[in-house]
Structure formats: structure tokens, C-alpha cells
Amino acid sequence: MNGVHDLGGMDGFTLPQREENEGPILTEEWQRLLWGLVWSMRVPGVSRGGRAAMEQSIPPALYLGMPYYARWLHRAEQSVLESGLVTVAELDNPDGPLSMPDIPNFEPPGPEIIVNGFLAADFSAEMDVDLPSRFSIGDAVIARNDHPVGHTRAPRYVRGRRGTIHRDHGVHEFQDQLPPGVEREMQHLYSVMFTGQELWGSRGGSRDRIYVDLWDDHLESVA
Amino acid sequence: MADHKPVQADYDLRTRALVSVLTRKGLVDPESMDAVVEYHESQVGPHVGAGLVARSWVDPDYRRRLLADARAVAREENLTGFQSTDLVAVANTPSVHNLVVCTLCSCYPWSLLGLPPTWYKDSAYRARAVIEPRNVLREFGLDLDDEVEVRVWDSTAEVRYLVIPQRPAGTEGMAVEELAALITRDSMIGAETLAARGQQ
Incomplete structure (x- = not known):
């Protein structure tokens, strides 16, 4: 979707100061609680509220005004509400009566499972699948000019623009939102190089190169 | 549900409510929550x-x-x-x-x-x-x-x-x-x- 989260190339923002390197990132207690919650809750049927769900459910004007961790809070609330395991009434009165969930054989994972079995685990998104690539390094390509209503990883600023295949990252699961019932496809993922001038016209730096990771389905070959 | 107070200003209250409800329901282990923060702040x-x-x-x-x-x-x-x-x-x-x-x-x-x-x-x-x-x-x-x-x-x-x-x-x-x-x-x-x- 052409969502507000797709920020590349937008003008009018003021850069914040670069903060000191060693300062804590989670500066407030609620941020620490929230961060711990988001990554330690692993309940069957509850999505972590992926980027798609999160970004598409926040209206643009609100999104830009929300602090970063407030977006995570929104996402965490939405994911548990959508799962049906928690109700709005319960969140409004957290010390009040609760309906207890009935999830067979469920125990919340402990620290060892969460840290070593999840956060520090060897999760690669590259699939061990032998699939021919549609493009080779050095090929000229055009990022498909498509504006799907669902989540897409092809940012607006590359659509319709001509680039060059710089690197083949191997086979990855296609992350764009697919129609219900359609299975996720495996496709090659590439680093595609675009020149600054191709993307931004006369404003693009003549020695700027922008590299974007795009899947086979985002790309067309140049005749 | 999609319009559940998306920008209520009191992030602290909302977070504590969420954590309290999920903990009381046995859906999350508070020790794991602490371990996540410790991992991201100290180990890595x-x-x-x-x-x-x-x-x-x-x-x-x-x-x-x-x-x-x-x-x-x-x-x-x-x-x-x-x-x-x-x-x-x-x-x-x-x-x-x-x-x-x-x-x-x-x-x-x-x-x-x-x-x-x-x-x-x-x-x-x-x-x-x-x-x-x-x-x-x-x-x-x-x-x-x-x-x-x-x-x-x-x-x-x-x-x-x-x-x-x-x-x-x-x-x-x-x-x-x-x-x-x-x-x-x-x-x-x-x-x-x-x-x-x-x-x-």
C-alpha cells in the first residue's frame, strides 16, 4: 500500500541530533516493559503484529506524530485484541475480572527459550531451495510500477525506475501481502542499485548510489 | 477493535495494563520479559x-x-x-x-x-x-x-x-x-x- 510508513524521499522533516553512542536506548520504564513483552510473548495464534498489520492500521496523521515505541505499543495491543485472547474491557480495567484463556499444553516460554532459542538463534531468511534466478548480477532491470493495496517491500521511490542487479541474496520468502489462500512464494532476492539521478532527477547526487533489496516479482527486465 | 484508543497519551498506563492482563492470564513469563531487555541492552x-x-x-x-x-x-x-x-x-x-x-x-x-x-x-x-x-x-x-x-x-x-x-x-x-x-x-x-x- 502507499502507506505513510513508506517515507523514502519525503521532504520537510528535521533531523534529530545524533545522541551519544553509549546512552541507553530504552529510556523509560514503559518502553522496557513493552520491549520485553513484545519479544517474550510467543502464543500460538497471536501474530507479533508484523510491519504490514502495524503500518496499515495507523492513520497517516497519527503515525507521524507517534513516538517510535508508541507504534510498538499500538501493534502489541492490536495483535492481542485481534487474537481474541484479550478484550478491550480487560485492558480498560486490568485489575478487574479476566476470562482465562484455554490453550492446550501452553506454558509461557522462559528466559532460556526466549533468549537462546529465539533472539540469539540462527534464523536465516534465506531458504535452502534450489530455484533458478530470473536475473543475473549486472542485469539492467526496472522496478515494477505497481501500487498494491496490501503491504509491499518495494518502496514507492523505486517504482518505475531503472536499476542494476548488484548482488543475489539467494532464495527468500516473498514478503508482500498476498490474497487470502495464496501461499507465500519463494523467490530470489537481490540488492538492486539505482543511481541518485535515476531516482531523484536533478536533485540526485551524481555520485550517489541507492541499493534496495527487491524480489523477482518486484522487477522486470529491460528489453 | 481497530479503533481501540490508538493514541491515548498515557503510554505508561497502557503498557502496564497490557502487561498486567497478559501476565495474569499466564500468556507471558515476566522473567522472560526482563531477560529480553537484558539481552538487548547488555549481551548484544x-x-x-x-x-x-x-x-x-x-x-x-x-x-x-x-x-x-x-x-x-x-x-x-x-x-x-x-x-x-x-x-x-x-x-x-x-x-x-x-x-x-x-x-x-x-x-x-x-x-x-x-x-x-x-x-x-x-x-x-x-x-x-x-x-x-x-x-x-x-x-x-x-x-x-x-x-x-x-x-x-x-x-x-x-x-x-x-x-x-x-x-x-x-x-x-x-x-x-x-x-x-x-x-x-x-x-x-x-x-x-x-x-x-x-x-x-
Whole structure:
């Protein structure tokens, strides 16, 4: 979707100061609680509220005004509400009566499972699948000019623009939102190089190169 | 449900309500919550990435392997992790400067650099890094020569990028541990370069 989260190339923002390197990132207690919650809750049927769900459910004007961790809070609330395991009434009165969930054989994972079995685990998104690539390094390509209503990883600023295949990252699961019932496809993922001038016209730096990771389905070959 | 108070200002109250309800329902282990924060604040952090970079400065073969297949190197050293395993390293040189961004959200190599700094997650950085990287760098305090090529890496997939900054002058003969201590988080994102040592 052409969502507000797709920020590349937008003008009018003021850069914040670069903060000191060693300062804590989670500066407030609620941020620490929230961060711990988001990554330690692993309940069957509850999505972590992926980027798609999160970004598409926040209206643009609100999104830009929300602090970063407030977006995570929104996402965490939405994911548990959508799962049906928690109700709005319960969140409004957290010390009040609760309906207890009935999830067979469920125990919340402990620290060892969460840290070593999840956060520090060897999760690669590259699939061990032998699939021919549609493009080779050095090929000229055009990022498909498509504006799907669902989540897409092809940012607006590359659509319709001509680039060059710089690197083949191997086979990855296609992350764009697919129609219900359609299975996720495996496709090659590439680093595609675009020149600054191709993307931004006369404003693009003549020695700027922008590299974007795009899947086979985002790309067309140049005749 | 979709309109459940999306921007109620009291983040603290809302977070505590969520944690309380989920804990009382037995859906989350509070000890695991603490462990997550401890992991991201202490176990991982820029010191991890700095170890890789420092070694790449003193060991040409290691540098070659890191640039060719950083994921294999990270795996050998047990530096894998959620949001970092598919690692690509890019090296700054006198003629090339690399800068990493995530225009769609805030993707970042957590296992190597810890949690991303506030500026990296800010809308301004995400919006501007791809269209005017030199202005962004200048505002960050780095005025690049016009001849230097700027390569901006937009992390739109699961691949994560680590910048290998140039080794500062005046560090000849330093041990890997000493070198690692000089390497800043922001230099491994490309937001700054490392100052020469001992010349001032």
C-alpha cells in the first residue's frame, strides 16, 4: 500500500541530533516493559503484529506524530485484541475480572527459550531451495510500477525506475501481502542499485548510489 | 477493535495494563520479559560489531571473507540472531562511503549493534537518507568530499547491513581489543567516520 510508513524521499522533516553512542536506548520504564513483552510473548495464534498489520492500521496523521515505541505499543495491543485472547474491557480495567484463556499444553516460554532459542538463534531468511534466478548480477532491470493495496517491500521511490542487479541474496520468502489462500512464494532476492539521478532527477547526487533489496516479482527486465 | 484508543497519551498506563492482563492470564513469563531487555541492552551491542570490524582491520583474509560472506563469518563466531543472521558487510574506503537506512521501518542488525539509536528510527532520517544522504551526513557532522561515492543501503528485506569504517590513522600497532574500543556504533551505520588518533 502507499502507506505513510513508506517515507523514502519525503521532504520537510528535521533531523534529530545524533545522541551519544553509549546512552541507553530504552529510556523509560514503559518502553522496557513493552520491549520485553513484545519479544517474550510467543502464543500460538497471536501474530507479533508484523510491519504490514502495524503500518496499515495507523492513520497517516497519527503515525507521524507517534513516538517510535508508541507504534510498538499500538501493534502489541492490536495483535492481542485481534487474537481474541484479550478484550478491550480487560485492558480498560486490568485489575478487574479476566476470562482465562484455554490453550492446550501452553506454558509461557522462559528466559532460556526466549533468549537462546529465539533472539540469539540462527534464523536465516534465506531458504535452502534450489530455484533458478530470473536475473543475473549486472542485469539492467526496472522496478515494477505497481501500487498494491496490501503491504509491499518495494518502496514507492523505486517504482518505475531503472536499476542494476548488484548482488543475489539467494532464495527468500516473498514478503508482500498476498490474497487470502495464496501461499507465500519463494523467490530470489537481490540488492538492486539505482543511481541518485535515476531516482531523484536533478536533485540526485551524481555520485550517489541507492541499493534496495527487491524480489523477482518486484522487477522486470529491460528489453 | 481497530479503533481501540490508538493514541491515548498515557503510554505508561497502557503498557502496564497490557502487561498486567497478559501476565495474569499466564500468556507471558515476566522473567522472560526482563531477560529480553537484558539481552538487548547488555549481551548484544556495538561492542559485538566492533569486534568484527577491528579484526577486519588487522587480518586481510578475515576482511576478504567478511566482505564476501559476512553471514558465514557471523555464524562461525556464533553471532547469529533474530534480525541479523543474513548479514552483509560493506567497507568504507577513501573513495566510497556507505550509509545504512530502513525507509519502511527500522530494520537494523540487533545482534551486532544492539538496539538502534533514536535518530535511526526517526522519520526524518528514514525520509532523507535516500534522497539527500550528503546533506544528512553534513548535518550529522560529516562533510564528505564531492568525489566520494555515497552508497545508501535501504534494508527493505531481511538482509542486514554492517558498515566497516576505515581504520583511523595513528592506530598502527594497536591490538585488536584496543582498536575495537575506538569503533563507535554510528560509524558502523555510516553516520560518522573515526577520527585519526594521536595527531591532535
